[in-house]
Amino acid sequence: MEVTTQALSLSSRLPPLPRRFPDDPALIAAIAANGAQDDREASFPFDSLQRLREAGVLGLTVPTALGGGGAGIVLAAEAVRRVGAACPATALILAMQLTKQAGLARNAALPLALRERLGRLAVTEGALINAARVEPELGSPTRGGLPGTIARRTDTGWALTGHKRYVTGLPGLRFIEVLARTDEDEPRIGNFLVTAGTPGLESREAWNHLGLRASGSHDLLLTDVAVPESHAIGLVPAGAWISNDEVQSAWNALLVTGVYTGVAQAARDWVVNFLRNRRPSGLGQPLSALPQVQQAVGGIEAQLIASRRIAASLAADxxxxxxxxxxxxxxxxxxxxxxxIKAVELSVALAGNHALDRANPLERHWRDVQCARVHVPTEDAALLGAGRAALTAGVPA
Structure with a gap:
């Protein structure tokens, strides 16, 4: 299927962009209702993204000079958590959008006119952007190795050929940042900004996942896709390329996990309501009155309290x-x-059979939260990095 992107519709007049997530329970309720249906049908959340566009959320981290909300990491993470509790597939697409737009604003390797265009389109049209990095053979580039996607020199710029996997939000993306290497004698590595609808782009609907079924994280195939010279970003010799942007790492850590903290909060809210209202005939009182149940709920609360405190500290720094x-x-x-993951597992244990019934949302929350494990850096890579940093740092005498 050719990548053409179903554009989000335009309003004749847009409201001023918010400086924080709109305090609108109806917005979250609508996204939650759409999310349940989109999960069942594995359909892309166009309606929920349109609601976020109309509320100004898709331009939340665009600089105010371009009409955006100018939000930093604190407000961006809050927005992702709020949406994550309603529909984590939509929240993951939002997390990528907010992170990429914040990154564009500080990326001096990108021409200023192009940065401004991308920001303004996010504000006025809800134009979505995400990166395409993972490949079938390479896996994630964070583990090393040269990408198999090749950029070949042309008279007008570059031509890209390759195969990318897990491109979150692909059916709705306007722009795709493709990691590739050049075909030069001494290859360089960098990103190439591709516009949806460019000839040679093809979406292969390969996403058939346990969780985040509505995220549209399909495969992207590129065959001689033309890219202007100005859309080649940050090309460096292959030996010098390393993805070690510390600001980007912090945004990734908080916004990606914000999706799943939102899922855990939704699981907690459902199970608390269930325990308050569940009155087994032999007990004569709600399950919430039992001390062992109260203690188990305290275990869920401890996970969420710690998550909020840790995330808030990192964001403030x-x-x-x-x-x-x-x-x-x-x-x-x-x-x-x-x-x-632990908070949701504890919620499932408390609800018993009800947790696995597809009539209840806890079953979906359990499936969705499993996806927290696969985002980079995965736990093994994260612990390896932290361990190496500790072992190579100076130790006080």
Whole structure:
């Protein structure tokens, strides 16, 4: 299927963009209702994304000079958590959008006119952007190795050929940042900004996952896709390429795990309501009155409290300019992912058979939170990075 992108519709007049996530329960309720249906049908959440566009959320991290909300990591993470509790597939697409737009604003390797265009289109049209990095043979580039996607020199710029996997949000993306290497004698590596609808792009609907079924994380095939010279970003010799942007690492850690902290919060809310209202005939009181149940709920609360405190601390440091190392952000990412998974597992244990019934949302929450494990850095890579940092750092006498 050719990648043409179903554009989000335009309103004749847009409201001023918010400086934080809109305090609109109806918005979250609508996204939650859409999310349940989209999960059942594995359909892309166009309606939910349209609602976020109309509320100004898709331009939340675009600089105010371009009409955006100018939000930093604190407000962006809050928005992702709120949406994650309603529909994590939509929230993951939002997390990528907010992270990429924040990154564009500080990316001096991208021409200023192009940065401004991408930001304004996010504000006025809800134009979505995400990266395409993973490949069938390479896996994630964070583990090393040259990408198999090749950029070949042409008279007008470059032509890309390759195969990418797990491109989240692909059916709705306007722009795709493709990691590739050049075909030069001494290859260089960098990103190439591709516009949906460019000839040679093809979407292969390969996403058939346990969780986040509506995220549209399909395969992208590229065959001689033309890219202008100005859309080649940050080309460096292959031996010098390393993805070690500490600010980007912090945004990734908090916004990606914010999706799953939102899922854990939704699981907690459902099971608390269930326990308050479940009155077994032989008990004569709700399950919530039992001390052992109260203690188990306390275990869920402890996971969520710790997650909020850790995330808030990291976000505050980033906004104050005290950006942690990529190794530290990776460790936080792994920890927050595990806490979200644990909170949902505890909720499932409390609800018993009801947790596995597809009539109840807890079954979906359990499936969705499993995806927290697979985002980079995965736990093994995060712990390896933290361990190496500790072992190579100076130790006080």
């Amino acid at each position: 980033v906004e104050a300019g005290r950006v942690p190392s990529s190794a530290e952000s990776g460790a936080v990412k792994a920890l927050l992912a595990n806490q979200a």
